[in-house]
Amino acid sequence: MNTTARPVSGSFRRLNWPLLTGMCLLIAIGTAFIYSACSIRDEDTLQMHYRVHAGMAAVGLAVYLVLAGINYRTLLRWSWVFYLGTLVLLAAVLAIGRVEMGARRWVFHVQPSEIAKLAVILFLAWFLGRRGAPRGIAAYVAALGALAVPVALVLQQPDLGTALVFVPTVFAMLFTAHVAPRAFWMTIAVGVVAVAWVISAVAVAETWDVDAKTHEARLHRITGLKGFQQERVAHFLFPEKEQRGGSWHKRQSEIAVGSGGLWGKGFCKGDQNMLGYLPPKESSNDFIFSVLAEEAGFAGSLVVLALYALVIFSVLAVAVACPDGFGKLLCVQDQSQQRNNTFLRNLKSPSGRYIR
Amino acid sequence: MQLHNPKPLSNWRIVLLGLLFLAGLTLLGARLYRLQVVQSAAYEQRQMRQSVRRVLLPSPRGRILDGHGRLLADNQPNYCLALYLEELRCSGRPSNTVNAAELELDRLAAVLQLPRTCSRDCITNHIARMLSLPLLAWAHLDEPALARLVECRTNFPGVDVFVQPDRIYPQGRLAAHVLGYVGRGDLAEAVRAENYQYQLPGLKGRAGLEKEYDDLLCGLPGGQLIRVDAAGYRHDEWTARQPVPGHDLTLTLDSEIQASLENVLAGVRGAGVVLDPRNGDILAMASAPAFDPNTLSPASSETWRALIDDPERPLINRAIAGRYPPGSTFKPFVAMAALTLGNLPSSTTYVCDGTFHLGNRPIQCANGERHGAVDLRKAIEVSCNVYFCNLARDMGYDAIWSVAQQAGFGRRTGIDLPGETTGLLPSNEWKQEHKNEAWSVGDTCNVAIGQGDLQVSPLQMAVATAALANGGKVLRPRLLRGGAPEGDVINRTGWPAAAVELVRAGMQDVVSGEEGTGHYAKVAGLNVAAKTGTAQYRVDGLPKKYGWMISFAPAEAPRVVVVMVVEEAQTGGLTVGPRLQRVLLTIFANEIAAGGKAGAT
Numbered sequence: 001m002n003t004t005a006r007p008v009s010g011s012f013r014r015l016n017w018p019l020l021t022g023m024c025l026l027i028a029i030g031t032a033f034i035y036s037a038c039s040i041r042d043e044d045t046l047q048m049h050y051r052v053h054a055g056m057a058a059v060g061l062a063v064y065l066v067l068a069g070i071n072y073r074t075l076l077r078w079s080w081v082f083y084l085g086t087l088v089l090l091a092a093v094l095a096i097g098r099v100e101m102g103a104r105r106w107v108f109h110v111q112p113s114e115i116a117k118l119a120v121i122l123f124l125a126w127f128l129g130r131r132g133a134p135r136g137i138a139a140y141v142a143a144l145g146a147l148a149v150p151v152a153l154v155l156q157q158p159d160l161g162t163a164l165v166f167v168p169t170v171f172a173m174l175f176t177a178h179v180a181p182r183a184f185w186m187t188i189a190v191g192v193v194a195v196a197w198v199i200s201a202v203a204v205a206e207t208w209d210v211d212a213k214t215h216e217a218r219l220h221r222i223t224g225l226k227g228f229q230q231e232r233v234a235h236f237l238f239p240e241k242e243q244r245g246g247s248w249h250k251r252q253s254e255i256a257v258g259s260g261g262l263w264g265k266g267f268c269k270g271d272q273n274m275l276g277y278l279p280p281k282e283s284s285n286d287f288i289f290s291v292l293a294e295e296a297g298f299a300g301s302l303v304v305l306a307l308y309a310l311v312i313f314s315v316l317a318v319a320v321a322c323p324d325g326f327g328k329l330l331c332v333q334d335q336s337q338q339r340n341n342t343f344l345r346n347l348k349s350p351s352g353r354y355i356r
Numbered sequence: 357m358q359l360h361n362p363k364p365l366s367n368w369r370i371v372l373l374g375l376l377f378l379a380g381l382t383l384l385g386a387r388l389y390r391l392q393v394v395q396s397a398a399y400e401q402r403q404m405r406q407s408v409r410r411v412l413l414p415s416p417r418g419r420i421l422d423g424h425g426r427l428l429a430d431n432q433p434n435y436c437l438a439l440y441l442e443e444l445r446c447s448g449r450p451s452n453t454v455n456a457a458e459l460e461l462d463r464l465a466a467v468l469q470l471p472r473t474c475s476r477d478c479i480t481n482h483i484a485r486m487l488s489l490p491l492l493a494w495a496h497l498d499e500p501a502l503a504r505l506v507e508c509r510t511n512f513p514g515v516d517v518f519v520q521p522d523r524i525y526p527q528g529r530l531a532a533h534v535l536g537y538v539g540r541g542d543l544a545e546a547v548r549a550e551n552y553q554y555q556l557p558g559l560k561g562r563a564g565l566e567k568e569y570d571d572l573l574c575g576l577p578g579g580q581l582i583r584v585d586a587a588g589y590r591h592d593e594w595t596a597r598q599p600v601p602g603h604d605l606t607l608t609l610d611s612e613i614q615a616s617l618e619n620v621l622a623g624v625r626g627a628g629v630v631l632d633p634r635n636g637d638i639l640a641m642a643s644a645p646a647f648d649p650n651t652l653s654p655a656s657s658e659t660w661r662a663l664i665d666d667p668e669r670p671l672i673n674r675a676i677a678g679r680y681p682p683g684s685t686f687k688p689f690v691a692m693a694a695l696t697l698g699n700l701p702s703s704t705t706y707v708c709d710g711t712f713h714l715g716n717r718p719i720q721c722a723n724g725e726r727h728g729a730v731d732l733r734k735a736i737e738v739s740c741n742v743y744f745c746n747l748a749r750d751m752g753y754d755a756i757w758s759v760a761q762q763a764g765f766g767r768r769t770g771i772d773l774p775g776e777t778t779g780l781l782p783s784n785e786w787k788q789e790h791k792n793e794a795w796s797v798g799d800t801c802n803v804a805i806g807q808g809d810l811q812v813s814p815l816q817m818a819v820a821t822a823a824l825a826n827g828g829k830v831l832r833p834r835l836l837r838g839g840a841p842e843g844d845v846i847n848r849t850g851w852p853a854a855a856v857e858l859v860r861a862g863m864q865d866v867v868s869g870e871e872g873t874g875h876y877a878k879v880a881g882l883n884v885a886a887k888t889g890t891a892q893y894r895v896d897g898l899p900k901k902y903g904w905m906i907s908f909a910p911a912e913a914p915r916v917v918v919v920m921v922v923e924e925a926q927t928g929g930l931t932v933g934p935r936l937q938r939v940l941l942t943i944f945a946n947e948i949a950a951g952g953k954a955g956a957t
Contacts, residue, residue: 175373176369176370178369255403257388257392258400258402259396259402261392261396261400271583274591275583275584275585275586275591276585276586277407277585277586293388297392298388298392301385302385302388305384305385312374313374313377316370316371316373316374316377320371
């Protein structure tokens with residue numbers, strides 16, 4: 001490793017232009033299609049939602065530019081404070097948080113689980129990336145512990161989706177940091193076996209000839225999954241089969257994406273979007289990719305994928321060029337998070353299953 | 357070992373992760389390709405299926421005109437007020453929208469000064485079943501209501517006036533049985549097959565020509581596509597196929613003759629047919645009592661019930677569906693049988709002493725008259741039963757059956773109207789089958805004087821009379837103008853001209869002879885050939901009579917055949933004669949006037 005490299009303290013001349021371009025374009029596209037998705041809403045405040053989004057994006061860009069000018073090592077040194085502060089916030093959500101759609105996620109107008117993602121990244125980058133950081137089984141256990149606490153708190157909300165985002169991120173980082181390789185691979189193996197168990201259990205359960213209630217109870221005993229979780233797995237495995245309710249939105253977003261065709265139906269001209277077949281309340285966030293895929297078609301979807309690839313690989317390039325462990329781990333984690341966000345949040349869950 | 361290197365953050369792990377991401381993105385792209393390019397058409401169809409409703413638009417129905425272009429059936433604009441529910445749509449529960457619609461209807465009722473016709477249930481129903489279509493709130497808006505609406509139209513953005521054609525019959529009851537009536541069309545099988553979800557109310561012929569030529573009259577319905585949003589409200593619409601208006605029908609009917617025929621039948625039960633023996637065109641056809649097709653198109657259930665329960669059965673078209681024994685009007689055909697297939701000379705003479713003895717069942721001449729020695733021509737003139745019984749016995753039934761069959765009795769005439777009867781021309785086989793008895797000479801004699809099991813419709817009688825008038829051509833009667841000028845010939849009987857001439861002479865004597873039974877039908881300045889008939893029947897054990905007359909004129913070159921039957925008559929000559937005269941006077945009014953002047957100068 002090259003330890004005599006130039007200090008990477010920020011300088012605007014050394015801004016990562018490909019990354020910045022990719023992010024700006026994604027923000028622009030996102031804002032445009034949020035505008036399209038919101039245009040059918042009756043209430044003025046909701047129609048203006050795209051402005052809120054654009055404003056937040058501008059703030060985010062400003063923060064990015066400021067942070068780019070600060071040596072990240074300074075940030076990392078204080079990351080454990082950030083991490084602990086986040087844990088307090090997550091606990092506060094459970095105590096005094098605002099309930100919305102059956103889950104307690106908000107406190108002081110923020111979702112601490114979103115902040116927690118960043119906090120875990122920073123904290124582990126510091127913990128595993130500092131000079132002379134431990135690589136043994138103790139460090140492995142400690143890292144998993146640092147992961148487990150916020151995940152457990154997020155699960156209490158409950159918010160399985162967000163909690164799941166943490167896991168692959170941390171494992172990508174552990175892989176890169178090469179911590180306790182034997183324990184790492186064993187954990188992966190256990191994970192694979194567990195997933196295989198659940199999947200085969202759900203698949204076998206499909207052949208049972210019992211009523212829905214018995215089906216759910218028996219499957220719960222074997223896999224520990226709740227009814228709606230069982231259904232998600234089943235729908236993942238057998239998308240053609242009509243599920244016991246609940247798949248209406250998935251079907252609608254599949255129709256939206258599929259009917260988009262090669263070139264799409266045109267901006268603000270997507271039938272599924274404009275006629276409200278995509279859930280209007282969520283079309284501007286969870287279903288935004290369906291809106292884009294319908295109105296911009298396969299061509300538009302590819303552009304977005306390419307921009308994501310640009311962002312991912314420009315960050316990975318930074319990681320490769322990075323002289324120290326902090327930087328590498330920071331980039332890798334950030335990247336894994338990006339990827340997981342991309343895959344889980346925007347594409348897979350609402351738009352039907354894209355990766356078999 | 358590399359794995360235990362104290363500086364393990366090597367770049368290959370990062371590159372490996374990068375490759376993993378790349379693989380993920382590639383898979384994602386491949387899946388998108390499958391959805392958006394390979395399967396795109398299927399998804400597009402699913403999208404269409406869930407968001408597009410097909411609506412059938414009825415086309416304007418063709419009109420019906422008489423031979424002079426006078427309107428017999430027409431369409432009249434019916435101004436309807438419709439509510440577009442998507443304009444009144446309220447967020448939240450569907451009942452909010454129902455409330456809004458109710459409020460709007462109340463406001464409209466106040467403006468129109470009309471009672472509300474559309475209940476809350478009706479709105480709820482409409483929302484549940486036909487949300488994307490406008491809700492029909494009022495029909496048959498009159499001018500003042502329309503004017504009041506137009507004044508404050510801007511206050512009602514979700515309201516529209518649209519025109520729906522109503523069927524009207526400007527001449528009222530005139531030719532009601534011929535025209536028939538229409539009803540609101542149901543969702544026909546064809547409509548279902550074409551995957552239409554809705555149809556706007558259309559009209560469908562239910563009887564008469566409206567039914568017979570429904571396909572021609574109704575035209576080609578148009579199709580409208582409505583795109584609906586996820587809640588089912590209309591989003592936009594476009595017309596995929598313009599409706600093609602139905603064809604107008606021009607009839608052979610002559611309104612004046614028709615009116616005259618209906619006038620003479622007013623107040624009795626009976627029927628009449630006027631046709632042109634040269635081509636089979638029907639100039640008038642009436643059945644009494646009649647109905648007003650305006651009240652039936654479409655009918656309210658009370659009107660309908662009343663007509664169905666009426667003992668006079670006004671819905672039946674007696675001219676084509678009535679089965680009557682023809683009485684003596686059948687005798688000219690018996691005469692024709694004797695002269696052709698019966699091989700009896702035209703000079704055959706029998707002596708009438710008032711009674712024909714056959715076993716213990718005597719057949720008498722009307723009014724106990726004794727005609728003495730009569731020949732064929734005289735027998736027709738005086739309608740001598742004894743003569744025709746003798747004649748029938750001597751020639752046998754086969755000749756009578758064959759000629760009657762040639763003339764069209766016992767089968768449908770093929771007129772373009774639904775519901776025609778075949779009548780009944782009995783035969784030995786028929787009697788064996790239905791009565792399990794052999795044919796007897798008594799049966800032959802009964803048929804020869806138009807009684808017994810023989811049953812004919814007035815239209816069959818008219819077609820057969822036309823064959824006598826035109827020299828032996830049996831024509832298919834028709835109601836649409838523009839057919840072949842020589843008529844649709846069903847059968848050329850090949851009756852010898854001399855035989856036809858003799859029967860015609862007898863029929864002329866019926867009207868103008870000294871002892872003629874039909875002199876009440878005499879028209880000055882016109883040679884009329886006719887035959888009366890009086891057939892006995894019983895209602896609840898009481899004897900009644902059908903009065904008949906068949907006729908054609910002018911006898912030397914017949915242009916019209918007039919046939920009439922009246923139920924509960926005195927005799928054919930007394931009851932029908934004067935009525936026939938009035939119809940003939942109407943038909944030949946111009947000729948008679950011109951002839952009278954010519955004679956005067």
